[in-house]
Amino acid sequence: MRNLSLLTDLYEYSMTNGFDAELPNTRATFDVFYRKVPDQGSFVIAAGLQQIVDQLAHFHFDESDLTYFRSLHLWRDAFIAHLANLTLDCHIHAVAEGTPVFPREPLITVEGPIAQAQMLETLILNILNHQSLIATKTRRMVFAAKGRPIMEFGARRAQGPDSAIYGARASVIGGAASTSNVLAAKLFNIPAAGTMAHSWIEAFPDELTAFRKWAALYPDNSALLVDTYDVLTSGVPNAITVFKELRAAGHQPVGIRIDSGDIATLARDARKLLDAAGFPETKITISNALDEAVITSLLDQGAPIDNFDIGEKLITSASAPVLSGVYKLAAIETDGHVIPKIKISDSREKVTIPGKKQVYRLYRKGTRKAFADVIAGSDETIADEIAVVDSNPLSVNRVHHLKNFDAEPILLDTPLVPAQIPNNVHTIYHYAQQRLAELPAATQRLINPDLYHVYMTTTLADLQHALINQL
Numbered sequence: 001m002r003n004l005s006l007l008t009d010l011y012e013y014s015m016t017n018g019f020d021a022e023l024p025n026t027r028a029t030f031d032v033f034y035r036k037v038p039d040q041g042s043f044v045i046a047a048g049l050q051q052i053v054d055q056l057a058h059f060h061f062d063e064s065d066l067t068y069f070r071s072l073h074l075w076r077d078a079f080i081a082h083l084a085n086l087t088l089d090c091h092i093h094a095v096a097e098g099t100p101v102f103p104r105e106p107l108i109t110v111e112g113p114i115a116q117a118q119m120l121e122t123l124i125l126n127i128l129n130h131q132s133l134i135a136t137k138t139r140r141m142v143f144a145a146k147g148r149p150i151m152e153f154g155a156r157r158a159q160g161p162d163s164a165i166y167g168a169r170a171s172v173i174g175g176a177a178s179t180s181n182v183l184a185a186k187l188f189n190i191p192a193a194g195t196m197a198h199s200w201i202e203a204f205p206d207e208l209t210a211f212r213k214w215a216a217l218y219p220d221n222s223a224l225l226v227d228t229y230d231v232l233t234s235g236v237p238n239a240i241t242v243f244k245e246l247r248a249a250g251h252q253p254v255g256i257r258i259d260s261g262d263i264a265t266l267a268r269d270a271r272k273l274l275d276a277a278g279f280p281e282t283k284i285t286i287s288n289a290l291d292e293a294v295i296t297s298l299l300d301q302g303a304p305i306d307n308f309d310i311g312e313k314l315i316t317s318a319s320a321p322v323l324s325g326v327y328k329l330a331a332i333e334t335d336g337h338v339i340p341k342i343k344i345s346d347s348r349e350k351v352t353i354p355g356k357k358q359v360y361r362l363y364r365k366g367t368r369k370a371f372a373d374v375i376a377g378s379d380e381t382i383a384d385e386i387a388v389v390d391s392n393p394l395s396v397n398r399v400h401h402l403k404n405f406d407a408e409p410i411l412l413d414t415p416l417v418p419a420q421i422p423n424n425v426h427t428i429y430h431y432a433q434q435r436l437a438e439l440p441a442a443t444q445r446l447i448n449p450d451l452y453h454v455y456m457t458t459t460l461a462d463l464q465h466a467l468i469n470q471l
């Protein structure tokens with residue numbers, strides 16, 4: 001594991017250098033949350049907690065870091081000396097990886113000495129924003145594919161090694177069945193999968209020879225790429241010839257991959273040729289700049305596709321490449337006295353919700369049908385009946401009285417001990433599936449999803465108003 005303690009913005013250290021001197025006995029609570037869901041969806045799948053905990057558990061500065069800090073001539077020697085002996089005294093509460101989360105609700109809260117908690121902003125956001133974005137994007141593609149497996153093929157088009165590796169991890173949390181990225185497969189125990197490139201076919205004198213050579217090497221894994229010359233007059237007929245030879249030798253042919261052209265038409269015509277030749281069980285896999293819109297369109301056209309291989313638009317979340325999670329001060333604490341803090345802005349969306357908080361998922365009583373989330377003060381009791389307002393500052397400030405629910409806190413005390421939090425991506429994926437199944441179907445659809453309510457208690461709303469008035 002690399003030490004990423006320096007992966008932060010300079011201003012974090014500039015502030016920390018000052019906090020260390022000015023507020024040495026002040027603790028702070030920061031909230032991590034986002035405001036806008038990518039792709040006009042209604043939720044984000046939280047991902048990346050394992051890597052955050054890995055980093056925080058090993059957070060330290062080595063001699064070369066300290067030498068570099070000194071060379072900048074920016075910060076006090078005493079501060080750099082404190083960094084040399086730093087033991088992180090921060091406590092985090094976080095939603096479990098795979099949890100669907102909604103705008104404005106804290107996904108992580110960090111509590112600790114202000115000089116330490118401030119330092120963690122950029123690293124936590126970097127990891128969480130990236131993996132949550134890719135898990136969320138993949139979930140959209142998986143949803144569109146309606147049960148057909150998706151293979152993650154994005155390494156070559158990812159924005160650098162980290163986004164390929166951790167993007168592959170996040171894609172599995174979002175529902176990808178496998179990855180072509182061997183390093184990610186090894187690191188995270190993801191099934192590694194793949195077919196062949198056009199170069200394999202071009203390298204041999206003709207397509208049939210290339211297919212035969214492949215089938216000889218991989219008789220039980222013979223997915224043949226059929227679009228190098230012409231899908232219907234060359235690729236599929238040659239594949240059928242090789243499938244017959246494989247079957248005669250006692251093997252089960254796998255299928256074909258189509259990577260260009262009008263995929264719906266080609267898949268339909270290829271299916272007819274394969275069926276007519278006696279290979280109805282062979283699979284048709286497709287690729288070529290796929291995303292959830294193309295997948296939906298292809299399935300609407302009735303294209304007989306069994307698997308989707310997806311690279312660039314998944315690994316870069318091309319249609320919505322940013323998740324703008326933020327890290328905002330919610331409270332400070334000196335001598336046991338907690339002071340809630342607020343950021344006021346002319347842009348109402350940017351006004352923060354002050355104070356230490358917990359998030360509750362509300363279910364209709366006696367069911368696992370979630371109907372709303374409520375942001376509450378961490379010291380509030382969520383009783384049988386609660387008064388809440390919409391947490392969206394742009395909505396009408398009407399009080400709702402909620403009752404007949406079961407409330408589950410979703411921000412969990414998360415020890416900074418990597419071995420104590422779930423890290424198996426398949427387990428996290430199944431957890432995500434369970435949590436998704438609790439949400440209303442209308443919230444999960446891709447186009448114009450129904451709004452899922454995120455309320456805050458009137459106690460929190462009153463605190464927010466009081467602080468705005470006071471300031």
Ligand SMILES: Nc1ncnc2c1ncn2[C@@H]1O[C@H](COP(=O)(O)OP(=O)(O)OP(=O)(O)O)[C@@H](O)[C@H]1O
Pocket residue numbers: 259260261262263264265287288289290294297298301
């Ligand atoms: N029947 C179809 N309906 C909707 N989208 C399709 C259909 N067939 C292909 N596409 C998608 O249209 C986009 C462009 O396809 P096109 O065949 O023009 O590929 P290209 O990358 O421009 O060229 P090439 O075919 O040489 O790879 C791709 O995202 C592809 O997946």
Ligand SMILES: O=P(O)(O)OC[C@H]1O[C@H](OP(=O)(O)OP(=O)(O)O)[C@H](O)[C@@H]1O
Pocket residue numbers: 153154156157197198259287288289290309310311312313
């Ligand atoms: O389109 P994506 O979703 O990123 O899927 C991965 C792509 O990577 C390969 O293309 P390659 O790099 O060989 O180039 P190509 O586009 O010319 O096929 C493969 O043939 C897919 O088309």
Ligand SMILES: O=C(O)c1cccnc1
Pocket residue numbers: 153154180193194195196197311
């Ligand atoms: O295995 C494949 O077919 C593959 C892997 C990465 C990118 N394109 C294709």
